[in-house]
Amino acid sequence: MKFERYKMPVYHFLMYIASFLTLAYSQTTYGQTPSDPSKTVFWLNGGLGLSSLGSLAGVASFSVQVSQVLVSLRTTANSECVGLACGGDEFFDLGVLIGIASMGKKTHISVAAGFARVTGSRYIGQPGLFGKGKRIDIDSTIGFPVEVQLFKKHSGVSRLGLYVFSNINSERSFGGIALCLQFGKLN
Numbered sequence: 001m002k003f004e005r006y007k008m009p010v011y012h013f014l015m016y017i018a019s020f021l022t023l024a025y026s027q028t029t030y031g032q033t034p035s036d037p038s039k040t041v042f043w044l045n046g047g048l049g050l051s052s053l054g055s056l057a058g059v060a061s062f063s064v065q066v067s068q069v070l071v072s073l074r075t076t077a078n079s080e081c082v083g084l085a086c087g088g089d090e091f092f093d094l095g096v097l098i099g100i101a102s103m104g105k106k107t108h109i110s111v112a113a114g115f116a117r118v119t120g121s122r123y124i125g126q127p128g129l130f131g132k133g134k135r136i137d138i139d140s141t142i143g144f145p146v147e148v149q150l151f152k153k154h155s156g157v158s159r160l161g162l163y164v165f166s167n168i169n170s171e172r173s174f175g176g177i178a179l180c181l182q183f184g185k186l187n
Helices: 010-029
Strands: 040-051 056-066 069-079 090-101 107-124 134-137 141-153 158-169 174-185
Touching: 040 069, 040 158, 056 158, 056 174, 069 107, 069 141, 069 158, 069 174, 090 141, 090 158, 107 158
Parallel strands: none
Antiparallel strands: 040 056, 040 174, 056 069, 069 090, 090 107, 107 134, 107 141, 141 158, 158 174
C-alpha cells in the first residue's frame, strides 16, 4: 500500500485504523464487569492478511491475560512481493508486548506495545525468473511493535477476528492487518 499521494507513512495510517476500530468496538463492552476479576485466560492466535509493504502478512502469537493485563509473544512475516520469481524485501519480527484487554463474554478487544527483534532481507537486482537479483540479509535491529486485537467469540474455545499490527524500527517500519483465528482457554 503506497500513500505517496497523501504523504502519510503507512504505519501512521494503520495506527489511525486501529484507533478507530478500538473506539468503534468500545461501545459494545462499555459497562461490562468481569464475573471473576482474577480469571486467567490464554490462547494461540494465527492468520494471514495484508502487509504495508505491499503483499502478504502472516502473524502468530501466544497471549496470556490476567484480569485486564495482557502479555503476548508474537511474530510477524511481511513481504513486498509473493512468488517464486518476484523478488522484494522481506521483514520479520519477534516481540514481547504488554497491554490492556477487555474481559467481555462475547468480544475481546486489546491494545499492547513492547519490544521486538527485527530481521529480514533486501532484494537487490532485477526480479524475475531469469533476473540476476539476490537477497542480502539485514543486520537485526530493535523495533517497537504495537498490536490491536478485535475478536468475536465463535465457540467455547475459539474466536475469529482482526489483528492489526505495526513495528516501528530503524531498518524499515511496517504494519498490516490479518484475519485470525484464536484457540485456547477463553473467558
